[in-house]
Amino acid sequence: MRHPYLSPAAPRVLAHRGLVTADAASHGVVENSFAAVAEAHAAGAAYVESDCHVSADGTVVLFHDDDLRRVAGDPRQIADVRLHELEELMADRGGLITLAQALEAFPELRFNLDVKAAAAADGVGRLVAPHAERVLVTSFSDDRRLEALAAARAAGAAQRPATSPGQATVVRLLAARALRRAGRVGALLDGLDALQVPERQGPLRIVTRGLVRDAHAHGVEVHVWTVNADDDMERLLDLGIDGLVTDRADAALRKVNTRGTPAV
Known part of the structure; x- marks a missing residue:
């Protein structure tokens, strides 16, 4: 049965880390x-892809990198910075958003959450449980992913x-396909809703x-x-x-919509 996250039908546009226009x-x-x-x-996006880390005082926040160097010019690890400091750093950069805030402030959006830090897995699972x-x-990391899913069930x-x-799992899937092991391919895809991959990895x-x-x-x-x-x-x-x-x-929403199938 199709997960409600994937309804209505594709194609979907997932806003990578939100949208930052020029x-x-x-x-x-x-x-x-x-x-x-x-x-x-x-802009009309129904899906936002984001990344989860955890602050020094245990709050799950949306950040991609382990540290603040690229985004804020600060070399500290996110895990070493308290929430109020992150809020101060992000105040003139669009504002900090925690996972709880994202889920509450944007009830119409669907979130694609990449658990970047092992310490964030349990918190992500507990927070998304009412919004599954x-x-x-x-x-x-499949371990982090499965820990977050288990935490959601426990919550x-x-x-x-x-x-x-x-x-x-993606590597094993590609190997099974190369070896034409159809049964193994099916077993690896069982329990999944989407396969999110780059088009290429090196050559x-x-x-x-x-x-x-x-x-x-x-x-x-398949999401690319x-x-x-x-x-x-x-x-x-x-x-x-x-x-x-x-x-x-x-731009992707315009592209999909001009093809005659409205994007979701």
């Missing part, structure tokens, strides 16, 4: 900020959040028509990151993929 960037707005999420929502129908949990989630596999092409076909045969969508060029969007949509994870959600 104008917003000129005013200091950065990715994964309150303003970036709000901008994605205002509009959350997908993923991580490069009373009526159903598990949607989920996409970690890096090790290795990951997203092929065959991969899309196999995923669809098992009820699993991070797709910013118009030509790449067109080509991947022609290939049959279900979701574009993009820094240009506004």
Whole structure:
């Protein structure tokens, strides 16, 4: 049965770390900020992809990097900075957004959450439990992903959040396909809702028509990151993929809508 996170039908546009337009960037707005999420929502995006870390005092916050160097010019690790300090640092960069705030302030949005820090897994699971129908949990680490899903169940989630596999599972899936082990492919896709992958990893092409076909045969969508060029969007949509994870959600929404199938 299709998870409610994936309803209505594809194609989907997932705003990668929110949306930072050129104008917003000129005013200091950065990715994964309150303003970036709000901008994605205002542009019509139904999905926002973000990343979860935890502050020194245990609050799950939306940040991609382990530290603040790239976003705020501060070398400290996020895990070493208290919430009020993060709020001060982000005040003129679009505003800090915690996971709790994101879920509460944007009840119409669906969130694709990458658990970046092991310490964040339990908190992510507990926070998303009441919102499981509009959350997908993923991580490069299957252990972190599964810990977050278990925490959501323990916190009373009526159903598990949607989920996409970690890096090790993707590698095993690609190997099983290369060896034509159909049963193994099916077993690896079982229990997944989406397969979220880059189009290529170095010289290795990951997203092929065959991969899309196999995923669809098992009820699993294929979402590709991070797709910013118009030509790449067109080509991947022609290939049959279900979701574009993009820094240009506004442009991707226009692209999908001009193809005659409204984006979600």
